[in-house]
Amino acid sequence: MNLTFANPSRFLAFARLAIPWVGALGAVLAGIGFYGAFALAPADYQQGETVRIIYIHVPAAWLSTACYGMMALSSIGTLVWRHPLADVSAKAMAPIGAAFTFLCLITGSLWGRPMWGAWWVWDARLTSVLVLFLMYCGILALWNAYEDPARAGRAAAVMTLVGAINLPIVKFSVDWWNTLHQPASVFRMGGSTIDASMLWPLLTVALGLTLVMVCLHMAAMRNEILRRRVRTLGLMAASRETQGFSA
Amino acid sequence: MIAAFIVLFRRDLMLGARIGGGAGVGLVFFLMLVTIMPFAVGPDMALLARIGPAILWVAALLATLIGLDRLFQADDEDGSLDLLRMSPLPLPLVVLAKGLAHWISTGLPLALAAPFLGLLLALEPKALLAVTGTLLVGTPALTFIGAIGAALTAGMRRGGLILSVLVLPLMIPVLIFGISATAAALSGTIPFMTPFSILIALALFALVSGTVAATLAIQNAEG
Numbered sequence: 001m002n003l004t005f006a007n008p009s010r011f012l013a014f015a016r017l018a019i020p021w022v023g024a025l026g027a028v029l030a031g032i033g034f035y036g037a038f039a040l041a042p043a044d045y046q047q048g049e050t051v052r053i054i055y056i057h058v059p060a061a062w063l064s065t066a067c068y069g070m071m072a073l074s075s076i077g078t079l080v081w082r083h084p085l086a087d088v089s090a091k092a093m094a095p096i097g098a099a100f101t102f103l104c105l106i107t108g109s110l111w112g113r114p115m116w117g118a119w120w121v122w123d124a125r126l127t128s129v130l131v132l133f134l135m136y137c138g139i140l141a142l143w144n145a146y147e148d149p150a151r152a153g154r155a156a157a158v159m160t161l162v163g164a165i166n167l168p169i170v171k172f173s174v175d176w177w178n179t180l181h182q183p184a185s186v187f188r189m190g191g192s193t194i195d196a197s198m199l200w201p202l203l204t205v206a207l208g209l210t211l212v213m214v215c216l217h218m219a220a221m222r223n224e225i226l227r228r229r230v231r232t233l234g235l236m237a238a239s240r241e242t243q244g245f246s247a
Numbered sequence: 248m249i250a251a252f253i254v255l256f257r258r259d260l261m262l263g264a265r266i267g268g269g270a271g272v273g274l275v276f277f278l279m280l281v282t283i284m285p286f287a288v289g290p291d292m293a294l295l296a297r298i299g300p301a302i303l304w305v306a307a308l309l310a311t312l313i314g315l316d317r318l319f320q321a322d323d324e325d326g327s328l329d330l331l332r333m334s335p336l337p338l339p340l341v342v343l344a345k346g347l348a349h350w351i352s353t354g355l356p357l358a359l360a361a362p363f364l365g366l367l368l369a370l371e372p373k374a375l376l377a378v379t380g381t382l383l384v385g386t387p388a389l390t391f392i393g394a395i396g397a398a399l400t401a402g403m404r405r406g407g408l409i410l411s412v413l414v415l416p417l418m419i420p421v422l423i424f425g426i427s428a429t430a431a432a433l434s435g436t437i438p439f440m441t442p443f444s445i446l447i448a449l450a451l452f453a454l455v456s457g458t459v460a461a462t463l464a465i466q467n468a469e470g
Contacts, residue, residue, distance in 0.1 A: 079467065131416045138413040142399065145409050154467035155399045159413055162395055162460050166416075 007084055008225045015218045022218070026211025033204030041198050053111040054198075058186070059206040060104040063213055064132060065170055067097025070217075071139075072164040075157035085221070087153025088228075090160060091143055092220035096213060098136035105133060116180060124173035125181035132170055135163040149228055251336040252344050259348030262321075270352035273314045277357050280306035281364045292369040299368035300378050300429040304422060306364075307357045307382055308389060312411050314353045315393040318345060319401035319465065328401070332465065339462045346394045346458065354386030377432035377439070381425040381446060388421045388450040391457030398464035421449055 037055035044051035071093045077086030108126065109119045120126065139156050146152035174183040185193045192199055263270040284302045285295060295302075322328035322345075331341045361382050365375045396414035400406030428442040 079463065131419060134412075134416040138409075138416065141409050141412050145400070145403055145406075151402075151468065155464060158395070158460055158464045158467065159399060162417065162456070 008088070011085055012222060012225060015222045019215055019218050019222070022211050023215035026208050026213075026215055028208070030205055030208030030212060033201050033206075033208050036201030037205060041201050047115060050111060050114050051198075053107050055202055055205050057104060057107040057111060058202060059209045060100045060107060061129070062206060063209060064097060064101035064104050064129070065167055066210070067093050067100060067213065068132065068136075068160075068164065068167060071097060071160050072167075075160040078153050078157040079161070087150070087157065088221050088224045089217070090153065090156060091149075092217055092224050094136060094140050094143065094156075096216050096220065098133065098140060100213070101129065101133040101136055105129060121180050123179040123181055124177040125170070125179050128166060128170045128173045132166055135166060139163070149231070248336060248340070251334065252340050255331070255336065255341060256344040256348050259345050260352060263348065263352035270314070270356070273310045273353045274356045274360060276313055277306050277310040277360060278364065280309060281367060284368075296369040296371065296374075299365060299370045300374055300433075301426060302368060303361050303365060303378050303382070304385075304425050304429075307361070307386060308418060308422060310357055311354060311386060311389045311393060312414070313407075314349070315390075315397045315414075316400065316407035316410050318349050318394060318397035319461075320397070320406065323401040328465070338466065339458050342394065342398070342458050342461045342465070343454075346391050346461075349394075350387050350390040354390045355383075358382035358386050371433075374429065374433055377429040381428045381443065384443070384446050384450050385421050385425040388446075388453040389418055391453040391461075392417050392421070394457045394461040395464065398461035398468075401465070402468055421446070421453070424449060 034055065037052055041052070041055075043049050071090050074086045074090035074093065077083040078090060105126075108129075112121065113119050139159055142156050142159055143152050146155060173179060174181055186199070186202070194202065281302060284306075288294060288298070319328060322331065332338060334341070358379060361379045362375045365378055370378065393410070393414050395417075396410040397406075399413065400410045403409065424442045424446040428439060428446055431437045431442055432439045
């Protein structure tokens, strides 16, 4: 039993140190970025003040796919190496990724209404992100369906890897199809097309929120490890009691 | 090995066809879905003819879903899945045999019934042909994508709902190209073969990846 927990214990010690620092750094960076976004950065000459939605929408969109990527990597760890922390990581990531995807969809919808005149259009980018959100929901449902965490972990890992096929579709949907959603403008061949005055707050917010995501991920992993320990202790106590009755 | 594959294939076909197999229920469900549509959108024949291919495709997709939960569950309950895992026949071939038998008993009847149900929706002959052709190619893709979910939820008491939630997003591409091939056959702005060959590619891809992923899920279910 102790051997199984050896690695998670080291993780818990590391997490205790890292969580406050990563969280604080992320919050400060995101704070600076949001100050730059809402106070310093200019309004767009066409879109006016609504352009400021970009500072939440784009980082959330990046993180929604990054979280799924992290979940897919963890799933490989579960299926190939049976690493005890891999399925903990995958499980902890799922609700965070779902939250960022939801945030991305909501802010996109709020931005679409004044700019495109519609809350929602069925273009390839929007649809593929909606499908990404549905995948997250399905994986969360799968996690909740099994009682045994190890078994749930392997089932969710298979599902996550199958669903990973959607990631390149999300990324390249704006290039493959003629979409109403604009193509990539920050990371593209030939440099960014966003002015530096708007780019630095965007990148600062993105970095800050990424650190916040890492902090939340570690905290959720710690909770999951502790939850599993409580479950194991409960099962052990129950089996001790039944042994007491039979003896 | 081939003999074992054929035996398993025939066993599943027979189990599907006989009492308790439920192969025909999907077909009845398909008919019912198509029947309630005119009540929902009104009996306007011109409208029905326009959205008919979409109705048939969505109905076929939903009818595929309802039979899927039993694909591995019945064998998991009575222990024959454990025997199959221990048998010398490689597990991917077990999954392939069961998937093909399941498609023949549930998916193929849907495609064959589509032209008759299309008459209820006032489809023109060209559309009937296109819908039948696309369903013939598309239903194996649906079955094998669904096999992944069926394998993941085999040991669950109420796996059917989770199965639908898991596999429906993955079925969207098949639906997209099935419908666009049908639309291409009708309007003629793009050649029918362009989306249809993508649909064939999707079916072949689902046949391989669905088999592999379902195998992985069954292997990982225990131990």
